[in-house]
Amino acid sequence: MSDKIEVRNIPAKVEIHQPDTAKVGQYNPRSRIYVRAVQGVHQLLRRRMNMVFMAVFMILPWIQFNGRQAILLDLAERQFNIFGLTLWPQDLTLFTWLLIIAAFALFFVTTFYGRVWCGYMCPQTVWTLIFIWFEEKFEGTRNQRIKLDKMPMSWTKFRKKAAKHTAWWSFSFLTSLTFIAYFVPVEELFIGFFTGQSSALIYGWVIFFAVCTYGNAGWMREIMCTHICPYARFQSAMFDKETFTVSYDPKRGESRGPRPRKKDPKELGLGDCIDCNLCVQVCPTGIDIRNGLQYECINCGACIDACDGVMDKMGYEKGLISYTTEQQLEGKKTHIIRPKLLGYFIVLLVMLSAFAYTIVSRIPLDVDIIRDRNTLYRENFEGWIENTFTLKILNKSQQDHAYIISVEGLKGYKFQGRKSVIIKAGEVYTLPVTVSADPMLLKERITEIHFIVQDKNDPDVKVKEESNFFNRI
């Protein structure tokens, strides 16, 4: 029997969220979810994590490292500077590996603790929470917001809406500018933007990302999570009966129903759920977790906090909704260490180690050898054989360096061209050289040779690049 949990797609009970005017199957911008604010340990953790995430995002572009912007993904110069490390298009495989590692990290976390990434760290969730916070500040609680939206336009309504949208737009522009500061030097960007000196392209991108942020976090919100993000669709492939997900305990909760606080529910034939609907009202995706595991659930724990508050007030034990596993709900033991989770962990560890080793042992120098394609060889006036090459030497570091050039694999060769060059940080130096050899010493028509480019001050920074030396036929 498969240990996968069957995922059922149960339509959310939307009647409590939708204004009466909403028509089924038809998009209505007013048929959105009015999320109720909730306090609790999970929401506190979420807010703290969101603050850290936001602080890191906003501050990083302003940090300097070795006199440069610490993180600058300079697309125009085709180089990514990350805390002293410069990555070039030649290092694209590193980015590919980074994405694969991120995917495996996500698989590992999801297998262990469900969609906690979505609930706690996904930028979509973080920005949505901030936008909801603005909404609450200007328009009030959930019930006040519903009432406000049903009201005809008035000066009060206009003022509240205008304040909210001004805050949303301001934050969207700040987000957009900060995001672009990862690609354009931060001071140049901010000064240029606010003094009207930035290019039309920069203004275009800032407006584009601001509109995306405003639309996403202000209007689309859960639509992104439930209808667009592909992650929600394939998460069931990672879930098993040992995965911790937010679940309602039906054995304890049913039969649900209201009751006087002082009455024993057992006497009334009721379970612990008082059917207050709070868990639904606080849910950012508008689902009822009591219907079982649903792909819309982002594992944020808001319903746990809401329900724990209710349980507290009723004098019942907390945990009617909790992070638990199918095994626990069936009264069985949860096995945290299991082959699938272990497999993800080992793969992740191996990939992370390989990635770290590649970064640490990476040589900030690249050499490309281009042979003269028109003349394979030439005979000079001494009767020696000459081959001409062009060396493209790329200094991938963030400092200027002096390099020494030599050739290996050719007996008694002569070298015409510069044997020592100083190359600026990030510069590609084109060096034409001619290598000549005595034909009496050449045994083959083609001799394999190596060009060696070595840092004058750091012999460990050395690149050996293969080429061929052609003799006459």
Ligand code: SF4
């Ligand atoms: S059901 Fe609970 S955990 Fe899932 S998204 Fe809604 S509030 Fe968050």
Ligand code: SF4
């Ligand atoms: S918050 Fe708890 S008690 Fe209230 S409806 Fe939800 S599960 Fe039942």
